[in-house]
Amino acid sequence: MILEMKQISKSFGPVNALDDVTFTVGNAEIHGLLGENGAGKSTLMNILGGALLPNEGQIFIDGQLIEEMTIHKSNALGIKFIHQELNLVNDLMVYENLFLGQEITNRAGMLDIKAMIARSKEVLVRIKVDINPVEIVSNLEPSRKQLVEIARALLFESKLIIMDEPTTALTNKEIEILFEIMRSLRGHGLSIIFISHKMPELFAICEKYTVLRDGKFIETGYFKDINEQKATNLLVGRSIVETQEVQEKSDSPVAMQVAGLTSKGHFKDISFDLHKGEVLAITGLHGDGRGELSEALFGARQVIAGTVTVRGKHLKLGNIRDVMREGVGMVPRNRKERSIIKDMSILNNLSIAFFIAKHNKFFINKKEEVERFKRNQKITDIRVGNVDDDITSMSGGNQQKVIVSRWLELNSDIYILDNPTQGIDVGAKFEIYKLISELARNGKSLIIFSAEFPEIYKIADRCLVMYEGHINAELDRAHLTEVNVMYYATGANKEGINGKNFK
Ligand SMILES: Nc1ncnc2c1ncn2[C@@H]1O[C@H](COP(=O)(O)OP(=O)(O)O)[C@@H](O)[C@H]1O
Ligand SMILES: [Mg+2]
Structure with a gap:
């Protein structure tokens, strides 16, 4: 999917969350969206997902102008959102969560539980996650819940996946698996927007970046052309270097000592x-x-x-x-x-x-x-x-x-x-x-x-x-x-x- 968001502005009362932002993601591309807290990343993604209407600007999908994006339209276009907060219903089983609101029914209009369980298994195997579809979600570790969220995004035809800090709850091994999944999705032509504040991850998995700061578009480009220091400077803006009156306190006695705390x-x-x-x-x-x-x-x-x-x-x-x-x-x-x-x-x-x-x-x-x-x-x-x-x-x-x-x-x-x-x-x-x-x-x-x-x-x-x-x-x-x-x-x-x- 080729996504173009043009001249997007959005304000919440006096706060200009986004001001004339342009954001473009190519086909089969993993694109890192960078910005400090409050830079406007979630707002931009919520506009793409149809959860928020912008005050100004247009969204083009594969060259086509989408008027008034809604959650329904966005979903139907194959845009899937993996939220940072886990949106699973704890008391339901994994497969019930996967199909929540989009259940498979048979001809008589009854829930086709067998089909849903079989389909869930397929997706979980595809992403190499060993979770039983009939497990109750509340029994899963947070990292496994995150993987169920990811599975949900892959259940139906998707063309663009938005991942808002997906790795926070994951172990290193699970992150490796997630990256493998992401590369394989890209291989199948999917585009991914990856929001993270971890530089090693961004540099490892994304080819392109876009930086937002204070609701404004700052720069877009290829990770291979920058390094971590440059990325940091883009995030923060000018480097504030002021001379300091340095008062040395490290000579004074130790009041509290913390050692090896784990x-x-x-x-x-x-x-x-x-x-x-x-x-x-x-x-x-x-x-x-x-x-x-x-x-x-x-x-x-x-x-x-x-x-x-x-x-x-x-x-x-x-x-x-x-x-x-x-x-x-x-x-x-x-x-x-x-x-x-x-x-x-x-x-x-x-x-x-x-x-x-x-x-x-x-x-x-x-x-x-x-x-x-x-x-x-x-x-x-x-x-x-x-x-x-x-x-x-x-x-x-x-x-x-x-x-x-x-x-x-x-x-x-x-x-x-x-x-x-x-x-x-x-x-x-x-x-x-x-x-x-x-x-x-x-x-x-x-x-x-x-x-x-x-x-x-x-x-x-x-x-x-x-x-x-x-x-x-x-x-x-x-x-x-x-x-x-x-x-x-x-x-x-x-x-x-x-x-x-x-x-
Ligand atoms: N629903 C809202 N009401 C008022 N202000 C909001 C709302 N959502 C976001 N904001 C403000 O918009 C700005 C951008 O927020 P956000 O998009 O969440 O940034 P990020 O995801 O980059 O941390 C912030 O100043 C935030 O406080
Ligand atoms: Mg956010």
């Missing part, structure tokens, strides 16, 4: 020192194991190997209470799900860590609580009406300040913050950055998990970049540029594990 299937052999007075950022892209690492450091996830040492003592990982008692303050990501206790008042939400760490019982002395609150309100500038109101009555930024205050009150030496400014407004962000810097200046040590470069750049003394479950680079302040972060976060370096340490 969680099967998530991260491997993570080792680093956190120094006194240091703000250490840990960053990476989707599927890098960072979320699981932060959980392990919080004591919320078991590890199979490795130690975390604070003041000469190994923390009992997998035990939140023990980690808290050693004075490690934590602000998990997803404040709404994990940090705030929704039915509890603002006051109690602030006090809860104090009670868990210092007492075994949740014993409340209202007067102490109010004093505690007032102390923190001054430091973190919490804006509040009535402290007895439910915490959910506050704005996101103020809620987050309450969560941070929990730990200030415990006088923690070490703070681990996972996405601390997620979903809060610019003003509150700025205040949290100020607080982080102040804590560091007062000799506290902080680990900040973040995916936002501007944030990291504002607050971090040093940055670890993760890729596929390992630390791929360590960047000191002088080397902390967006291009460097992207280069290592996409695995663009070929040196492999711990490829570079800029210190």
